[in-house]
Amino acid sequence: MHTLQKYMRCYYAHTSGFVAAGRIPYHHRIISELKGGYDATIGAAPSTPLQFFTMPGNTCPYAQRTMIALKELQLPFDITEVSGMPKPDWFLSINPRGKVPTLRVPTADYAIIYESAICNEFLCDYATSIEREHTLMPTDPFIRARIRLLNDHCDNVFARTQFTYLMNKEDDKNDELCTDMESALNTYEEALVGSEGSYLLGGDFTLADVHVFPFIQRLVITLKHYKDYELQKDKFPKLLAWIDICLARESVKESSMAKEKTISVYDRFVNGDYKFGGLNKNK
Ligand SMILES: N[C@@H](CCC(=O)N[C@@H](CS)C(=O)NCC(=O)O)C(=O)O
Incomplete structure (x- = not known):
């Protein structure tokens, strides 16, 4: 050896x-x-x-x-x-x-x-x-800025709304928190509506898709399990199609946890005394 x-x-x-x-x-x-x-x-x-x-x-x-x-x-x-x-x-x-x-x-x-x-x-x-061609971070300065803006939205707005809704234990607040999350998610639906391809910023999978995908993947699994919430086709048609396209990529498949594993990880947070403020700070 x-x-x-x-x-x-x-x-x-x-x-x-x-x-x-x-x-x-x-x-x-x-x-x-x-x-x-x-x-x-x-x-x-x-x-x-x-x-x-x-x-x-x-x-x-x-x-x-x-x-x-x-x-x-x-x-x-x-x-x-x-x-x-x-x-x-x-x-x-x-x-x-x-x-x-x-x-x-x-x-x-x-x-x-x-x-x-x-x-x-x-x-x-x-x-x-090292001269490896790729499309994750294009050279166009405007696309680079849009990638960073979407990623900033993920870290500073969207992820917080997702986890606040997931962790909420007060039933009368669920609707309001769900609306906050959907409004943050709408940024991605709009990006996809304006995109000329299947991904957030066109036909190529970029760092914008990479950045938010792990959070949306967890959203779909955990909110169904803990809140019986599902993304609706009439509100998020493009986003639902984008999720399937991302899930089919080898890089995503090879880096993903199984659904059961995801739930076992989140059980620790959702059923415990864990304050998701911690994760919010993690942005
Ligand atoms: N802002 C960081 C967040 C990373 C982060 O919070 N990672 C968590 C795991 S999901 C971690 O390493 N936590 C260990 C700790 O806080 O001690 C990033 O984008 O990389």
Whole structure:
């Protein structure tokens, strides 16, 4: 077994090309001080896998965004799962915020990147820098701004309304909170109505789709289960079609939790004393 594999105790999620071709970088060094199942011998060659830190089972919607981007861009990566609360010191020494997603990039100095929006833009830039063509973040400045505006809406408006409605335990407030959420969701319906293709900003799957999809995927599963709520075809025809198109993408399939797993994760929040204000702050 090559030293690269010998020293990695995390499991692999390589794109098949990397493993099958057996392209092992020639120059490598041992990072023995970095714990967390990852005493790695890696190098800075472009084919060296990125290290992707996520929650066990990739349950986090923010981390799912980054896994979708990694897969769409066909960048080789290894997964290291981080568990525990508070996060272990070895992880805090990498990312002081203690959050996933976090990326460790095989440059000479092992760059650390975190925050899902920043990770995903970085991955697009990284892919471009190694001459990998992609459409996730187009070069047109207006489309780039629209992607960022939609993503800002997701993090600062939509996700909060979704979780406030989900977590509400006062029956007389449900209608009002549902209306707030639907009004935030309408931004996506409108974007799709104005789109010239099946995705939010045209015919290509972009970082705007990647950013919001994990939240809408969870919305569909959890609101049906806990609130008996379903997106209605008369209000959200385009959004419903977009959900099916996104669900058919390999990157989405490979990064998604099963429905039962989603419910078991959310049971902890919804049936517990968890304050979703926490998640709101997580934006
Ligand atoms: N704003 C961050 C949010 C990330 C986040 O909150 N991740 C959660 C998991 S869903 C996390 O790592 N929580 C660990 C903690 O807060 O200790 C992003 O977009 O990446």
